[in-house]
Amino acid sequence: MIAKPDFDRYRLAAEYIREKVAVEPEVAVILGSSLGGIAELVAGRVSVSYRDIPGFLLSTNPSHAGKLVFGTLGNRPAVVMSGRFHFYEGYSYTELALPVRVLSLLGVKTLIVTNAAGGVNLSFQVGDIMVISDHIKLTGASPMSGPNAEEFGSRFFDVSKLYSPRLRKLAFETAASLTPPLQLREGVYYYCPGPQFETPAEIRAIRALGGDAVGMSTVTETLTAGHAGMEVLGFSLITNMAAGILDQPLSDEEVGVAARASADKLGSLIEGVIANM
Numbered sequence: 256m257i258a259k260p261d262f263d264r265y266r267l268a269a270e271y272i273r274e275k276v277a278v279e280p281e282v283a284v285i286l287g288s289s290l291g292g293i294a295e296l297v298a299g300r301v302s303v304s305y306r307d308i309p310g311f312l313l314s315t316n317p318s319h320a321g322k323l324v325f326g327t328l329g330n331r332p333a334v335v336m337s338g339r340f341h342f343y344e345g346y347s348y349t350e351l352a353l354p355v356r357v358l359s360l361l362g363v364k365t366l367i368v369t370n371a372a373g374g375v376n377l378s379f380q381v382g383d384i385m386v387i388s389d390h391i392k393l394t395g396a397s398p399m400s401g402p403n404a405e406e407f408g409s410r411f412f413d414v415s416k417l418y419s420p421r422l423r424k425l426a427f428e429t430a431a432s433l434t435p436p437l438q439l440r441e442g443v444y445y446y447c448p449g450p451q452f453e454t455p456a457e458i459r460a461i462r463a464l465g466g467d468a469v470g471m472s473t474v475t476e477t478l479t480a481g482h483a484g485m486e487v488l489g490f491s492l493i494t495n496m497a498a499g500i501l502d503q504p505l506s507d508e509e510v511g512v513a514a515r516a517s518a519d520k521l522g523s524l525i526e527g528v529i530a531n532m
């Protein structure tokens with residue numbers, strides 16, 4: 256017996272949020288680990304904790320808060336997901352579709368995803384921001400595995416422009432207009448489910464396959480958003496050089512320190528992009 260998609264679960268979560276919050280968000284931002292400070296840019300903040308939303312998922316990772324923050328960002332009604340969910344926490348790929356589907360039911364049309372990532376491209380440096388041009392996910396199932404939720408999109412869907420060319424261009428224009436101007440990178444995000452960091456041999460393979468940055472998140476969300484017809488923009492903050500590039504072990508602390516050090520510039524960029532959208 257194949258289970259039906261959890262449409263009622265999505266709907267109940269969205270109804271609960273609508274009763275609590277008057278903001279009707281057009282745009283959603285999902286914050287990567289240790290980037291929670293960006294939620295403080297939201298004006299007129301009203302927060303809803305994940306644990307209070309019926310049927311929502313719970314963050315198990317201490318570097319992710321666990322709340323939706325509603326308000327105004329870049330002068331638009333917005334919601335920030337401070338705390339995201341990963342396969343390595345034990346969620347199934349199908350469950351990982353839930354948050355973005357709830358955002359879709361709340362009216363979100365544009366999704367901006369952020370993550371902390373390892374630099375695979377040897378010209379990258381810690382602190383760089385990479386605009387995601389595309390992703391590679393050669394592992395695991397899809398968040399759209401199982402019966403199709405027709406309410407959101409069709410069974411087989413096109414992902415050839417998953418990362419909106421229009422929004423990517425806007426990101427570069429916005430970055431150039433900031434004071435001081437922000438230099439961005441662009442490249443391919445390679446998804447590894449973790450929780451272990453990659454081996455040096457995996458990183459060499461990822462580079463040969465065309466990956467520029469590597470991380471454990473984001474693609475489940477962007478696939479769900481693409482299925483639901485949202486426009487997507489993604490930023491990877493390079494928090495470390497990937498395994499085997501430097502002769503030092505990788506650590507969560509290193510990732511957290513680098514992410515917090517660059518959160519302000521990424522926040523200004525996101526705010527500017529939304530204002531220019």
Ligand code: HPA
Nearest residue numbers: 371372373469470471497
């Ligand atoms: N690999 C995978 N995920 C990551 C990394 C990395 O090097 N850095 C931050 N998130």
